[in-house]
Amino acid sequence: MQLCSSVFTLGFLKDTPDPSEVDVMNKQVLRRPTTNRSRAVWRCGTLLMLIPLLATGCSPQVVMLHPVGPVGRIEERLIILSIVLVTIVIVPVFVLLWYIVRRYRDVPGNDAPYRPEFSESRTLEIVWWGVPILIIGILAVFTARDTFALTKPPERSAPPLTVQVTSLDWKWLFQYPGQKIATVNYCYIPTNRPIQFILTANAPMNSFWVPQLGGQEYTMPGMAMQLWLQADKPGVYHGRGAQFTGKGFAHMTFDVTATSQAQFDAWAKQIQKTAPALTEAGYTNLAHPGLVGKMSFSSYPPNIFHDVIMKEGGMYMKHDKAVLEGEK
Amino acid sequence: MALPGYVGNAPTSFFVTGDPMIYASDVLIVLTVIGIVFVLTYYKKWGWLWREWLTTVDHKKIGIMYLIAALLMLFRGGTDAVLMRTQLALPNMHFLEAEHYDQIFTTHGTIMILFMAMPLVFAMMNIAVPLQIGARDVAFPYLNAISFWLFFFGALLLNLSFVIGGSPDGGWTSYPPLVENPTDPGPGENFYLLALQISGIGSMATGINFLVTILKMRAPGMTLMRMPLFCWSILATSILIIFSFPALTIALALVLIDRLFDAHFFTMLQGGNPMMYINLFWVWGHPEVYIVVLPAFGIFSEVIATFSRKRTFGYSSMVASMLAIAVISYLVWLHHFFTMGAGPGVNTFFAISTMCVGIPTGVKVFNWLFTMYQGRIRMTVPMLWSIGFIPTFAIGGATGVMLAVAPADYQYHNSYFLIAHFHQTLIGGVVYGMFAGLYYWWPKMFGFILNERIGRWAFWFFNIGFYVCFLPQYQLGFMGMTRRIYVYPAGMGWTALNLISTIGAYLMAVGFVLIVVDILYSIRYGERDVTGDPWDGRTLEWSLPSPAPHYNFARIPTVTARDAWWVMKGERKRGEVKRELEPLEPIHMPNNSGRPFILSVLFFLGGFGLVFEWYWLAIPSGIGVMVCLLLRSLEYNMDHYIPVSEIKRTEAALGRS
Numbered sequence: 011m012q013l014c015s016s017v018f019t020l021g022f023l024k025d026t027p028d029p030s031e032v033d034v035m036n037k038q039v040l041r042r043p044t045t046n047r048s049r050a051v052w053r054c055g056t057l058l059m060l061i062p063l064l065a066t067g068c069s070p071q072v073v074m075l076h077p078v079g080p081v082g083r084i085e086e087r088l089i090i091l092s093i094v095l096v097t098i099v100i101v102p103v104f105v106l107l108w109y110i111v112r113r114y115r116d117v118p119g120n121d122a123p124y125r126p127e128f129s130e131s132r133t134l135e136i137v138w139w140g141v142p143i144l145i146i147g148i149l150a151v152f153t154a155r156d157t158f159a160l161t162k163p164p165e166r167s168a169p170p171l172t173v174q175v176t177s178l179d180w181k182w183l184f185q186y187p188g189q190k191i192a193t194v195n196y197c198y199i200p201t202n203r204p205i206q207f208i209l210t211a212n213a214p215m216n217s218f219w220v221p222q223l224g225g226q227e228y229t230m231p232g233m234a235m236q237l238w239l240q241a242d243k244p245g246v247y248h249g250r251g252a253q254f255t256g257k258g259f260a261h262m263t264f265d266v267t268a269t270s271q272a273q274f275d276a277w278a279k280q281i282q283k284t285a286p287a288l289t290e291a292g293y294t295n296l297a298h299p300g301l302v303g304k305m306s307f308s309s310y311p312p313n314i315f316h317d318v319i320m321k322e323g324g325m326y327m328k329h330d331k332a333v334l335e336g337e338k
Numbered sequence: 339m340a341l342p343g344y345v346g347n348a349p350t351s352f353f354v355t356g357d358p359m360i361y362a363s364d365v366l367i368v369l370t371v372i373g374i375v376f377v378l379t380y381y382k383k384w385g386w387l388w389r390e391w392l393t394t395v396d397h398k399k400i401g402i403m404y405l406i407a408a409l410l411m412l413f414r415g416g417t418d419a420v421l422m423r424t425q426l427a428l429p430n431m432h433f434l435e436a437e438h439y440d441q442i443f444t445t446h447g448t449i450m451i452l453f454m455a456m457p458l459v460f461a462m463m464n465i466a467v468p469l470q471i472g473a474r475d476v477a478f479p480y481l482n483a484i485s486f487w488l489f490f491f492g493a494l495l496l497n498l499s500f501v502i503g504g505s506p507d508g509g510w511t512s513y514p515p516l517v518e519n520p521t522d523p524g525p526g527e528n529f530y531l532l533a534l535q536i537s538g539i540g541s542m543a544t545g546i547n548f549l550v551t552i553l554k555m556r557a558p559g560m561t562l563m564r565m566p567l568f569c570w571s572i573l574a575t576s577i578l579i580i581f582s583f584p585a586l587t588i589a590l591a592l593v594l595i596d597r598l599f600d601a602h603f604f605t606m607l608q609g610g611n612p613m614m615y616i617n618l619f620w621v622w623g624h625p626e627v628y629i630v631v632l633p634a635f636g637i638f639s640e641v642i643a644t645f646s647r648k649r650t651f652g653y654s655s656m657v658a659s660m661l662a663i664a665v666i667s668y669l670v671w672l673h674h675f676f677t678m679g680a681g682p683g684v685n686t687f688f689a690i691s692t693m694c695v696g697i698p699t700g701v702k703v704f705n706w707l708f709t710m711y712q713g714r715i716r717m718t719v720p721m722l723w724s725i726g727f728i729p730t731f732a733i734g735g736a737t738g739v740m741l742a743v744a745p746a747d748y749q750y751h752n753s754y755f756l757i758a759h760f761h762q763t764l765i766g767g768v769v770y771g772m773f774a775g776l777y778y779w780w781p782k783m784f785g786f787i788l789n790e791r792i793g794r795w796a797f798w799f800f801n802i803g804f805y806v807c808f809l810p811q812y813q814l815g816f817m818g819m820t821r822r823i824y825v826y827p828a829g830m831g832w833t834a835l836n837l838i839s840t841i842g843a844y845l846m847a848v849g850f851v852l853i854v855v856d857i858l859y860s861i862r863y864g865e866r867d868v869t870g871d872p873w874d875g876r877t878l879e880w881s882l883p884s885p886a887p888h889y890n891f892a893r894i895p896t897v898t899a900r901d902a903w904w905v906m907k908g909e910r911k912r913g914e915v916k917r918e919l920e921p922l923e924p925i926h927m928p929n930n931s932g933r934p935f936i937l938s939v940l941f942f943l944g945g946f947g948l949v950f951e952w953y954w955l956a957i958p959s960g961i962g963v964m965v966c967l968l969l970r971s972l973e974y975n976m977d978h979y980i981p982v983s984e985i986k987r988t989e990a991a992l993g994r995s
Contacts, residue, residue: 071831074749074816088746096736099700103732106707111725114646116714125712129649138704139655142697149743150690156745157689158682179521214516215612217677217752221818225748228678230613231515231606235679248830252752252820254509255516257436260823299521322606329679 073221078247078268079240080164081224084156091152095145160225163204164240170204173197174315177209177216177229177251179299180258185315189278192288194296194305196265200274201241208333209235212297212318216259217252220266226252232323234333241268258301265304281306290314354504357438364501393930395479396888400486401464402783405776407490408457409854411449414497416850418446423807423843426836429828439824440507441526445496447510452534453493455630455764458772460489460544462633463572465779467548469879470566472557472897474890477550478543479928480976485540485547487938492537495945499529503949506530509822511619512593514604514612519597525949531594532945538587539941545579548572557878559897563657566877566901567650570657571636574664578625578632581668586622589615598951613678620671628667631763632660634771635702638724641774642706644873645721646713649901652705659698659705666695676744677751685744692742699735703728718873719793723774726801730766734759737812752822755815758808765804773797773853781872785884786864788856796852803845810835810842868993876904883992889925889980892989922986924979931976937966 070076077083113122163170174185184197199205209218211229218237219226227237241247251262269277288296288307293314296302316334324330354360378384391399421442425434434442468476476482499505503525508517517527552573556565565573592603593615602608604615643650650656672680672688680688706728715721737759741747750756781787814835819826826832871880878895879886881903899905909915940962947956 072816073818085745092740092743100732110710114715116716123712126648129651142700146693153689153743154686157686161682254822260825
């Protein structure tokens with residue numbers, strides 16, 4: 011409180027009221043506000059607001075803030091940075107609001123200065139045009155840096171693995187061009203290796219999101235979109251479609267299991283040996299709207315990913331061709 | 339494998355069947371209509387309704403009609419919200435099935451943005467702008483009536499879909515290819531497209547109308563830089579409407595052509611490109627949020643200055659920041675789809691332009707704070723909503739800047755973090771602003787003050803409910819919950835937060851009901867406003883009696899400074915002016931006309947015909963619309979003069995000389 015008052019009696023703010031102005035203020039007091047009650051309500055409100063945070067705290071279920079890979083970490087760092095930077099503006103707003111509303115109430119006997127014509131201050135205006143510009147400037151630099159960084163593989167420690175993802179109504183198809191296997195509604199990835207997800211949709215557009223690994227990217231018909239992700243720790247990570255696609259949308263979840271490279275290879279071998287093959291007819295069936303559980307296939311029609319993209323408009327886009335070529 | 343509750347896409351019959359809630363609505367609708375018809379007939383009010391309301395071109399009455407319609411739509415959209423929150427209160431609920439939930443979130447969004455926020459803004463601008471600039475009506479009163487009736491019948495068309503044909507279910511953004519025929523057959527989506535198209539024509543006309551009104555009809559001496567800030571905000575909003583709505587019109591028209599005539603603008607196959615729609619939609623959609631929030635900023639500026647008994651701090655800065663927001667709002671649309679494959683250069687550009695919106699917005703917040711600083715703050719209900727707005731909007735703006743960080747948005751996108759953010763800005767900005775305006779201008783509209791005590795209860799329920807509802811949703815976003823899911827599994831840690839959020843939604847609903855109670859109570863017991871200036875106001879509308887006579891100003895005032903009425907009052911108090919009153923002159927006013935109403939009915943019938951592809955209905959209605967336009971072009975008897983004797987009588991009855 012002491013601090014507040016001293017801040018607000020700086021030289022450029024004349025703090026002594028003009029006697030004639032005080033006179034005006036005492037007329038026309040509309041209604042005495044119920045100060046105490048309002049304050050109590052405010053306090054209750056503040057407490058209620060804190061409940062959700064206290065209830066969940068920072069449990070690992072807050073997936074966005076517990077990333078397990080470099081992409082998620084870059085994004086988490088930006089989230090934290092932006093929270094800190096906006097706090098620089100928000101906190102003064104809250105403090106000022108609280109102070110001003112408390113100090114300048116129109117109640118009899120309030121001796122706070124009253125200056126009805128005080129409406130210009132170059133100094134103040136420079137401060138609050140300047141500070142936000144500065145904050146946005148800092149945030150912009152980091153945003154630009156990381157936006158570019160995220161279009162590249164996270165770490166060049168190991169050669170990337172490519173997984174082709176197709177969103178269907180209402181399931182996720184994963185194809186492994188390297189291993190020649192396919193899965194539905196779940197996928198395996200090796201840890202400590204950049205994964206290049208190439209995304210498309212053979213249905214209304216969806217969005218591929220595994221929050222603990224990193225941000226999402228849309229799956230769009232006729233487009234081959236790229237998303238780099240990487241897991242550092244073994245585990246099962248929850249993924250879901252993030253763009254509404256109709257009735258089965260809420261059920262479009264999938265699991266991403268990250269294991270060591272050896273375990274991943276063993277898993278792929280086992281699928282190759284034990285699972286059935288995905289045929290053209292099987293794919294058509296799969297693409298038909300409906301829900302299915304987890305499925306595995308030892309092989310799939312080799313050009314199906316490419317063909318779906320081309321058929322749905324990829325043939326008009328240079329970008330798609332480049333992505334699909336680059337992958338070969 | 340079929341989905342639980344999945345009964346196929348195609349409509350089974352003309353009337354929606356199979357759900358008890360729908361049958362209940364059917365019964366309610368029929369009863370309401372019978373009730374209204376009975377009351378009107380019993381009290382012989384049909385003629386009154388037609389003469390005083392349906393044919394009126396008076397901006398004040400049009401404003402009141404906008405207000406009533408908007409509050410009804412707020413009730414409808416709010417009911418949708420409560421239903422959704424009930425469904426999400428606990429995991430694996432079966433209160434609503436997927437298809438109902440999808441329809442409800444679609445109509446919730448569409449109604450709240452286009453049939454609640456927009457008309458509420460239009461209500462405020464119709465009521466206040468001509469009075470604030472010292473004009474007798476808007477520039478084009480007849481067009482103004484058309485705007486209202488097109489909005490009204492657009493809203494009716496969309497709401498009709500609930501019981502006839504089925505509601506749209508593709509989300510309020512209605513992205514193709516999901517809403518194209520193969521994945522979304524049936525009339526629901528057509529209702530969305532045509533309802534928005536019809537009301538969109540009205541919005542466009544309103545934009546033009548108020549731009550011209552503000553530029554051409556200000557009282558002598560009221561230069562642009564002497565205008566109340568609310569008028570500035572409407573000027574900025576009008577410009578935004580004029581430049582953004584054409585993009586929506588085109589986007590909707592192309593989807594309609596796709597659906598009705600099997601074209602391929604946005605289809606999955608045959609070379610359609612859905613991205614084009616998404617760009618067009620957001621080229622309108624982003625400016626749209628500023629279209630609704632800028633007028634709220636204007637209202638806060640008026641209310642805060644009035645109830646702090648102080649001049650607005652940094653007027654030029656306020657104007658500059660408003661115009662800056664208007665300009666920047668056209669340069670940010672891509673931030674709605676950072677995750678749709680734009681390159682890093684493009685994403686960076688739009689990320690930074692989006693953050694830049696935060697700068698002028700922050701400036702406005704500090705200027706409001708310093709308008710109160712060293713003032714005398716009266717905690718009236720309009721002021722409560724304005725003060726409540728500042729923290730909500732500070733948080734909403736801050737999360738907006740967080741969302742602008744493109745790589746972070748890869749995480750937030752379509753999560754509940756986003757949901758919390760835009761509700762925080764749209765409710766905390768627009769709804770708080772419009773409620774402030776509602777309480778502030780209510781005496782000017784109706785001649786009595788809304789009860790402050792009930793109003794305060796309403797505010798606290800709504801405000802606390804608001805935080806309880808939306809703060810948990812930020813956290814849910816961090817926990818990976820996505821929007822538009824009708825059900826979620828247990829064990830994700832989402833349950834407690836969802837339950838709290840639902841409780842908050844109920845608290846807000848109580849707040850809304852209390853506002854309605856306040857209105858009903860005050861109609862009977864409200865304190866009458868006999869002075870015309872109950873708040874000790876600063877701008878010209880408070881120089882008039884409440885409610886203002888239909889010609890507004892018997893004599894057009896001459897303005898010498900900002901806060902014109904405050905200055906005049908000051909001069910009178912000090913006895914400085916013994917101005918000779920100029921003699922009254924006959925006042926030129928527009929005639930009432932039933933044609934805007936008939937024209938809009940024809941639009942409605944045409945729209946309804948197109949929804950079901952009944953060309954036997956759509957084509958004649960279209961011809962009818964053309965005939966109406968032609969008749970107007972050939973009309974010469976459009977106006978009349980109010981004689982001086984009548985003005986004198988009216989003024990004397992209002993206690994003015």
